[in-house]
Amino acid sequence: MKTLNNVRNSNHKVTDYFTVRKSVRKTKKQMLREKQKQLEYMVICEMEDGLESRYTEGKGRGVFATKDFEKGSFVVEYSGDFISLMEANEREDQYSRDEATGCYMYYFKYNDQTFCIDATRESGRMGRLINHSRTSSNLYTKIILVDGLPRLILMAKENIKRGQELLYDYGDRSRESLKHHPWLKS
Amino acid sequence: MFEARLASSATFKKVLDAIKDLLNEASFDCSDAGIQLQAMDNSHVSLVSLNLKSDGFEKYRCDRNLTMGMNLASLSKVFRCSGSDDTVTIKAQDDADTVTFMFEAKKQEKISDYEMKLMNLDQEHLGIPETEFSCIIKLPSGEFARIVRDLSQFGESIVISCTKEGVKFSTQGDIGTGNVKLAQTNNFDKEDQSVIIDMQEPVSLTFSCEYLNSFTKATPLSNQVTLSLCDNVPLVVEYQIPDLGHLKYYLAPKIEEDEN
Structure with missing residues (x-):
């Protein structure tokens, strides 16, 4: 409208008379977007609430819940160096020479390319300390994009009670790995 | 699944013509009761x-x-592609990001469909609170459009004053002033052409011509228009869409000079 500016200054607004009633109902898309935002936020602020690392007999360090986690909720990020497959192979080679180094490489496919999160370096973050279980895992992995980079997060597969150990399936069953880490089978 | 079939796509086209000058985009809320915007x-x-009631559609499923x-x-x-006698069917899946419009010509010899992104x-x-209006004026929609068009040549705003004698539309501008008075009709034979005033209290309010002119784009929808006025409340300009629902415009009054 040509006299818009004019109208703005010389006319009341309908909102002067009627109050805005923001719809509380959200579209499905909106909810998904908000959920994604929430996850991104958790990753960015390195959220590690409700987790405790404890020493367990036989398996070394493990991570336990100090609060309840609802099914489908964010638990922790598996944080480490985001590297290419080539880089990962080189590092793997290097690590295999030292038996004392644990298994902290997580491979995943993103956009048909294999990448790796290498959490071998002691970082003080919880994600890398979570133990493996093929049969009784209570977490699953999920990849989300944060600022254009894929990040690996661990989500609750079921309702997790306080005090339970957190476990997920490392997914690695190559013969080479099984030789070095026979516990991957269980 | 949402599906609504309207016998006359021309009606929907008229609704669109009546709102597209004011709104660039809008959300159509569909429920059991019908379509609202x-x-x-x-x-x-x-x-x-x-408000388009579900009853007004030939077929309605939500x-x-x-x-x-x-x-x-x-x-x-999309609607420019429809013929004047076509029926239209609006279809969308529950979580779809597109909507489909299917136009059927009367004898079904031609069917066209258009899918549009949401x-x-x-x-x-x-x-919007319930309001007891001081004056409710019913007049032929063509007459209202004519008055607004005529007066907006002279000024930027129109004063609508209503007393029990009748309603007066007036304007003033650089070249002079203009006034149109309508008296209540005594002849109720032709309801379509009568002016009916229901007055509790006299009112006089000023509104922007530009907006009133945009509202009159709804004239083809209905023979009659209802203006509801009350101090300190937006004007309501209402067009009934026969058998289907209504289209209402609310317009906040101009800021009077002594308010500044």
Whole structure:
């Protein structure tokens, strides 16, 4: 409208008379977007609430819940160096020479390319300390994009009670790995 | 699944023509009861409220409430493709991001369909309180359009004053003034052409011509228009859409000079 500016200054607004009633109902898309935002936020602020690392007999360090986690909720990020497959192979080679180094490489496919999160370096973050279980895992992995980079997060597969150990399936069953880490089978 | 079949696509086209000047985009809220739309123009001076009852459709099915955000210019393009006698069927899946319009010519010798992308719009619904209006004026819609058009040649705003004798529309501008008075009709034979005034208290309020002119784009929808006025409340300009629902415009009054 040509006299818009004019109208703005010389006319009341309908909102002067009627109050805005923001719809509380959200579209499905909106909810998904908000959920994604929430996850991104958790990753960015390195959220590690409700987790405790404890020493367990036989398996070394493990991570336990100090609060309840609802099914489908964010638990922790598996944080480490985001590297290419080539880089990962080189590092793997290097690590295999030292038996004392644990298994902290997580491979995943993103956009048909294999990448790796290498959490071998002691970082003080919880994600890398979570133990493996093929049969009784209570977490699953999920990849989300944060600022254009894929990040690996661990989500609750079921309702997790306080005090339970957190476990997920490392997914690695190559013969080479099984030789070095026979516990991957269980 | 949402599916609504309207016997006359021309009616929907008229509705679109009546709102597309004021709104660039809008959300159509579909429920069991029908299709509703409420949106303000960009400068928040006016509000459009459209209600199409499900009963008014030949076929109406809405399994889940759904909101379809549409660009009205694009929607107009779609409806420009329909013939004047066509029926239209509006279809959308529950979580779809597109809507389909299917036009059928009367003898079914031609069927065309258009799929349009939906938009995610931020919705701001306004709560509109019940108002006891001081004056409710019913007049032929063509007459109202004519008065607004004539007077807007002279000034930027129109004063609507209503007393029990009748209603007066007046304006003033650089070249002079203009006044149109309508008296209540005594002859009720032709209801379509009569002016009926229901007055509790006299009122006099000033409104922008530009907006009133935009509202009169709804004239083809209905023979009659109802103006409801009350001090300190937006004007309501209402067009009934026969057998289907209504289209209401709310317009906030101009700021009087002594208010500044």
